[in-house]
Amino acid sequence: MALKIFVFQLILLLATFSAAPAIEVGSEDTGDEICSILEKKKITLADLFWLADLASPTLAVARSNVQVKAGRARQAGLYPNPSIELEIGELSTRDPNDRKEKVSLVQPLILSGRRGAAVTAARAEQEAAVQRYYCARTDVFRRIHILWVEQLYFREANAAFEELLRVAGLTLGVAQTR
Secondary structure (H helix, E strand, O other): OHHHHHHHHHHHHHHHOOOOOOOOOOOHHHHHHHHHHHOOOOOOHHHHHHHHHHHOHHHHHHHHHHHHHHHHHHHHOOOOOOEEEEEEEOOOOOOOOOOEEEEEEEOOOOOOOHHHHHHHHHHHHHHHHHHHHHHHHHHHHHHHHHHHHHHHHHHHHHHHHHHHHHHHHHHHHHHHHO
């Protein structure tokens, strides 16, 4: 019973941990993995850490931010796409078909090392996102560890109180027989 209460506390912690809106957990395989962990008779600390990796909205957001920054770093190394521009000038008020149109194909050119600087900056942002992910993961794992230690403490305290109650009952029985 105590383990189920602990798992419930953990799920509440994971659900309320993120300031960002909740996002989808992932695929059905992720849901199956979560269910298989929760159905275990004895859940280890490693299982709880894996559950946090699978179900924590904070970690999901941090992982997606890393993927976004990786995409931007890749995109920074590519040349920009050309674009087509349409301009309409000298529009006649008498005849709407009497106008001058200009169609142009524009290809931006990256000069003087700007592309390299953009790639370096994007990779630095990606690395910062990775570090933010590890900080979030460490914080989630720290909170889980605190709950785990509290659970162990309460389990040991409960065993000690049961032993004290047993000894007090024996002492009371001895005192009543005198």
